[in-house]
Amino acid sequence: MAQTTSGPAVAQVTAPDRAAPLAVRSSARTTPLTNQVVIAAVSVVAAVCSVLLPWLTVTNAPSMWAGAGLTLVGLAFTGLLVARPELARFELLVPALDFVAIGLLRFGTGDARSPFLAAVLLPVIWIAARPGRQHVVYPLIGTAVTFLLPTVVGQTELGSAEIVRLVVVLVVFIGVAGVTNELARQAAVRLQAMQDLRQQAEAEISQAALVQRSLLPVTAVDIPAALTVRAVCLPTRSVGGDFYDWFPITDGAAFTLGDVMGKGVGAGMIAAVVRSVLRSSVRVGAPNEAVGRTATGLDVGLDAPTTEQFTTCFHLHVSVDGVARWVDAGHGLTLLLRADGGHEWLRSSDLPIGVGSAWTTHETALSPGDVILSVSDGVLDLFGDGLEALDRFEAFAVADPDPDHLVERLEERGRAGHNEDDVTVLAIRYDPELEAARS
Structure with missing residues (x-):
């Protein structure tokens, strides 16, 4: 029998754990779907409750159901985004569609008296959480569309009270978008720093494993x-x-x-x-x-x-x-x-x-x-x-x-x-x- 060691005599070192980065990428792909599930659920429940509950008002049923239907269209599209990652660049089309959907829902459930205007915060936060200061401006435009859509659909004049309300809403929501965008930016910076530290630690551990094998x-x-x-x-x-x-x-x-x-x-x-x-x-x-x-x-x-x-x-x-x-x-x-x-x-x-x-x-x-x-x-x-x-x-x-x-x-x-x-x-x-x- 030969006196040298066989192949298995070399120490085997397990590979570093790669599951965490994979989980992060998977989570990034499914986040739009999660966001849209919430928005669609809120819109559909709002429409159903407006029909079933006597203290809620339905002023235009076609507009109300059209708004709920648009959120479901957005939900189907986000499902496609998850299945086809190469379409991710079109993600912002979904919250843009939601601004229109919530505007129609508002028009169909009491217009200025609708209790569902607050739902516009959901697409605002969705867009504002993306990197880049331009994603603070986009929610501002979307909120204006949501607020003004009932005026366009109903062919009514915008009164002074509505103008004041629009200005207040825009100021408040732009503040929300700004804070959300900054928090998301800081979180991204911290995440990048953690990933850099992880990579450094993995490199050092790999070097230590190499040294140990050499011994x-x-x-x-x-x-x-x-x-x-x-x-x-x-x-x-x-x-x-x-x-x-x-x-x-x-x-x-x-x-x-x-x-x-x-x-x-x-x-x-x-x-x-x-x-x-x-x-x-x-x-x-x-x-x-x-x-x-x-x-x-x-x-x-x-x-x-x-x-x-x-x-x-x-x-x-x-x-x-x-x-x-x-x-x-x-x-x-x-x-x-x-x-x-x-x-x-x-x-x-x-x-x-x-x-x-x-x-x-x-x-x-x-x-x-x-x-x-x-x-x-x-x-x-x-x-x-x-x-x-x-x-x-x-x-x-x-x-x-x-x-x-x-x-x-x-x-x-x-x-x-x-x-x-x-x-x-x-x-x-x-x-x-x-x-x-x-x-």
């Missing part, structure tokens, strides 16, 4: 041929708190699987520090000394702000003669799969890095074909909840201990659905015959 080893050509290694890391976010690593040492190779409490960039930074310090301690000696130096490197003193983060870690040195010396720093998820079918957990009572202060090096003799499988706790989530998940995982590993198959099948499970925690797997097989063949 994961992708080849094992430098480690002894007696050791075959396979690994995969599937973070739940672009940057995760899990990591694996391997590198050559004097008499063999060192392997690490770490799991930083938490997710995201903060956990990824801690993971990078732990990995780097462990690598720099390659000449220290025993694994417990390397872990101790790592804890010292993360210790920033009693007066420093606490991050409440710790790292569980399994750090292993394997020599070419089959001696495995290991430290279990609060990890507890490393399984030794014997070539004869037996298995045992490589665990200790030592505390995680960031919590404990001393660690013990344990020694285990490996036989040809033995496999050491270490996983993060996100892997257990793939096997259900509770203590039964550990039993199911154990049975899964014992059934087929081949490193290629273990990593491949666990990766398939990890990619099959959304995981709440990072999924990381590290599998090492000891086979001295490969070393002899290379020699």
Whole structure:
């Protein structure tokens, strides 16, 4: 079997979430339809109530129903706008039609005494909420059309009282349009600023994910041929708190699987520090000394702000003669799969890095074909909840201990659905015959 890592050994990073911009665009397309539904509902209800309620007046039924009908025509057109986004440039035709419709409704339900003139505020706000100061002027023209239409249809003279009322209405509505337009402009500025910040954050997270991927080893050509290694890391976010690593040492190779409490960039930074310090301690000696130096490197003193983060870690040195010396720093998820079918957990009572202060090096003799499988706790989530998940995982590993198959099948499970925690797997097989063949 080749000693380099297989394709899946490269850490997979999830793509940034693009759902929010898509939702914004979808909302922008459906807003005209929502606006027109309200206007059409108000107009139709006003017409029906004018017919059914004795205290409401119907002065011209054809005009009243024509006004309600025009709002329904506008509703059909906005439905077409949603289905055909390329027609969006014609959106303002709908509120323009509504000004005429409300004018006819007003004429048909009492003219100057109509209680439904206030409905003109709906198309006013619709237009004024669009960007550009010209959208303050358009509602002014539309309101004048609504107010003067009964005079044109009824062929009546505009009295002084009506002129005063028109001026007051125009002043008030132009004020409403101006305020609406300014609020919409400020909201657009804030939205753009938020989108810029989001894009900047996504770019920084993408860069952090790239850096984290570059820290994961992708080849094992430098480690002894007696050791075959396979690994995969599937973070739940672009940057995760899990990591694996391997590198050559004097008499063999060192392997690490770490799991930083938490997710995201903060956990990824801690993971990078732990990995780097462990690598720099390659000449220290025993694994417990390397872990101790790592804890010292993360210790920033009693007066420093606490991050409440710790790292569980399994750090292993394997020599070419089959001696495995290991430290279990609060990890507890490393399984030794014997070539004869037996298995045992490589665990200790030592505390995680960031919590404990001393660690013990344990020694285990490996036989040809033995496999050491270490996983993060996100892997257990793939096997259900509770203590039964550990039993199911154990049975899964014992059934087929081949490193290629273990990593491949666990990766398939990890990619099959959304995981709440990072999924990381590290599998090492000891086979001295490969070393002899290379020699």
